[in-house]
Amino acid sequence: MACKCVSITIPPQWEELLSNLLFECDAEGVSIEDPRDLYNRKIQDKDNMGCDLVPPASDAPIVVKGFFPIEGWEATENLLHQRLTDLLADSGDNYTCQTEEIREEQWAEAWKEFYQTEKLGEHIVVKPTWESYQAAADEIVIELDPGMAFGTGGHATTKNCLRLLEKESLAGKKVLDIGTGSGILAICSAKLGAASVLAVDIDAAAVKIAAENIAQNGVQDKVTAECGDLLETVTGQYDIVIANIVADVIIQLLGDIERFLAPEGVFIISGIIDTREADVQAAIDRTALKVKEIVREDGWVAMTLCK
Numbered sequence: 001m002a003c004k005c006v007s008i009t010i011p012p013q014w015e016e017l018l019s020n021l022l023f024e025c026d027a028e029g030v031s032i033e034d035p036r037d038l039y040n041r042k043i044q045d046k047d048n049m050g051c052d053l054v055p056p057a058s059d060a061p062i063v064v065k066g067f068f069p070i071e072g073w074e075a076t077e078n079l080l081h082q083r084l085t086d087l088l089a090d091s092g093d094n095y096t097c098q099t100e101e102i103r104e105e106q107w108a109e110a111w112k113e114f115y116q117t118e119k120l121g122e123h124i125v126v127k128p129t130w131e132s133y134q135a136a137a138d139e140i141v142i143e144l145d146p147g148m149a150f151g152t153g154g155h156a157t158t159k160n161c162l163r164l165l166e167k168e169s170l171a172g173k174k175v176l177d178i179g180t181g182s183g184i185l186a187i188c189s190a191k192l193g194a195a196s197v198l199a200v201d202i203d204a205a206a207v208k209i210a211a212e213n214i215a216q217n218g219v220q221d222k223v224t225a226e227c228g229d230l231l232e233t234v235t236g237q238y239d240i241v242i243a244n245i246v247a248d249v250i251i252q253l254l255g256d257i258e259r260f261l262a263p264e265g266v267f268i269i270s271g272i273i274d275t276r277e278a279d280v281q282a283a284i285d286r287t288a289l290k291v292k293e294i295v296r297e298d299g300w301v302a303m304t305l306c307k
Helices: 012-024 035-044 073-087 104-114 156-167 184-191 204-216 247-253 274-285
Strands: 002-010 029-033 062-068 096-103 118-120 124-128 140-144 174-178 196-201 223-227 238-244 261-273 290-297 300-306
Touching: 002 012, 002 073, 012 029, 012 062, 012 073, 012 204, 012 261, 029 035, 062 073, 073 096, 118 156, 140 184, 140 204, 156 184, 156 238, 156 261, 156 290, 156 300, 174 184, 184 196, 184 204, 184 223, 184 238, 196 204, 204 223, 238 247, 247 261, 247 274, 261 274, 274 290, 274 300
Parallel strands: 124 140, 174 196, 174 238, 196 223, 238 261
Antiparallel strands: 002 062, 002 096, 029 062, 118 124, 261 300, 290 300
C-alpha cells in the first residue's frame, strides 16, 4: 500500500506548529528530521569516535515529513499549501516542499531511523514501543510510538521542559499540560507522582494520539486528555502548568495564566528559540511572575516561572 510523503524544510522554530498543521490536514503520521538530533546520536555512537563531526548551527533547518492517503490527495495538497502560506505569512521565513509516493514499509521504517531510546535528565527515559530497555531502579520509562505523533523527547524544547519538570516536587500535585501533543509531558508528570493531570490541545487528532499514549503507559487513572482552547476548556487552579509551544503563543498565555496557577504554583514554558527570549522576558515582566530557573540548549530556551 502506498501513501504520499510531503517533506517540508523549514526553520526549527516551526516544528510544533507545522506538526499540528499537518495533522489538521489529515496526515496519518508526522516525523521530524533534525540535524542536531542526528549529530548528538553520532557523537554518542562508538563507531564514530575519532571522526571529525561538525555540529550543525542552532538555526539549521529541520525537515518535517507528513504522510497522507493517496485518495483525495489533490484537495489535500491544495489545502496544505494554503495553510502553509497562511502560517508563515508575516514571519519572513521560507520553506521548501517536496512530495513523493512511498510504500507503507518505507513509512514504517522512517520512524525507526530518527527515534531511539534516550535518557533525559536524571531519571527519565523515553523509548519507542518496538525497542526493549532494562530500566535501572531509579529510572522512569515513558513508552511512545513515534509513528503516531510528534513530541517524543528528542527535540531540545521537550528535553529542556522535561528536565525542568523533573526538578519540581510533583507528589500529590495537580498539573495542567497546555498543547499536549503526544502527551509526553502529561505522562511524565503522572509518573513523577502527580495526583491528577489535565492534558489539553486544540487539535482533536493530537488529543486522540495523546490518549492512546496515556493508555500505553498505564496512567489513564491520573491523566485526562481533552480537546479545546485553554480559556474555554480549563477551569480551576493548578500547582504546575506546562506549555511547550512557541514564543508567540507563550506570550499570549502569559496574559491569562496567573488565574490558573495555585498560590504557590509554577509555570514551566519551553519552545522559545533564543532570538525570542527577550520578547518572552518582556512579557513576563508585565506579570507578577518571576523567573525561577532557565535552561538553554541548541538555541532553545525553557524557563520555570513562579508567583
